[in-house]
Amino acid sequence: MKKKKILLVSHGQFRKEFLEKIIKDVQLNFNVPVHHVVDRTDMSPFFDASRRQYDANKLLKSLDSVSTAANIKTIGLYRVDLFIPILTFIFGQAIFKGKTGVVSTYRLRNEQYGMIGNEDLIYERFRKVVFHELGHSYGLIHCHIPVCVMRSSTYVEDIDQKKHLFCPKCKEELDNLMAK
Ligand SMILES: [Zn+2]
Numbered sequence: 001m002k003k004k005k006i007l008l009v010s011h012g013q014f015r016k017e018f019l020e021k022i023i024k025d026v027q028l029n030f031n032v033p034v035h036h037v038v039d040r041t042d043m044s045p046f047f048d049a050s051r052r053q054y055d056a057n058k059l060l061k062s063l064d065s066v067s068t069a070a071n072i073k074t075i076g077l078y079r080v081d082l083f084i085p086i087l088t089f090i091f092g093q094a095i096f097k098g099k100t101g102v103v104s105t106y107r108l109r110n111e112q113y114g115m116i117g118n119e120d121l122i123y124e125r126f127r128k129v130v131f132h133e134l135g136h137s138y139g140l141i142h143c144h145i146p147v148c149v150m151r152s153s154t155y156v157e158d159i160d161q162k163k164h165l166f167c168p169k170c171k172e173e174l175d176n177l178m179a180k
C-alpha cells in the first residue's frame with residue numbers, strides 16, 4: 001500500500017490539543033502519516049460580502065496550490081462559516097476522488113443553535129466531518145447505514161446520530177481505494 005501522507009492545513013485559532021487530537025485520530029484511522037501546517041494567508045479573497053460567508057469552492061482551489069506530490073490528500077481546517085452556492089451552509093466539502101477537502105467547526109458549535117457550548121461535542125462532530133470528507137476524497141459515496149460516518153448529514157443532529165467510524169462495507173471499499 002502506498003504510504004503518502006495526509007496534510008492538514010489549519011487556519012485560525014485552534015486549541016493545540018484539538019489539533020493534536022485530529023492529527024492522531026486521522027493517522028490511526030487512515031493508517032497513513034499525517035502532517036499539519038498552519039496557514040496564515042489572508043482569508044478576505046474567499047469572503048462573499050453578500051452572504052457573509054466563505055466560499056468553499058475557492059478555498060478548495062487554493063488548497064490545490066498548497067498540496068504537493070508528497071501529500072495524497074490535503075484537508076483545510078477552518079473556524080469560519082463556509083458555503084457552496086447551492087446550499088445555505090456546509091460542514092465540509094471535498095473533491096470526489098480528488099486531493100482536497102475543507103471542514104469548519106463554525107456550524108458544529110452548539111452556540112450556533114442557541115445551546116450551551118460543548119468543546120468535546122465540537123471535536124466529536126469535527127472528527128466525523130473530517131473522516132467523511134476524507135472518505136469522499138478517496139472515492140466513497142454516501143452510505144445508508146445509520147451509524148456509518150459516510151451517511152450524509154444536513155443538520156448537526158444527523159452528525160450526532162452517526163459514529164466516527166466507517167461501516168464494514170465502506171471500510172472495505174476505503175481500503176481498496178487507498179491501496180490503488
Ligand atoms: Zn458527504
Ligand SMILES: [Zn+2]
Nearest residue numbers: 143148167170
Ligand atoms: Zn457505510
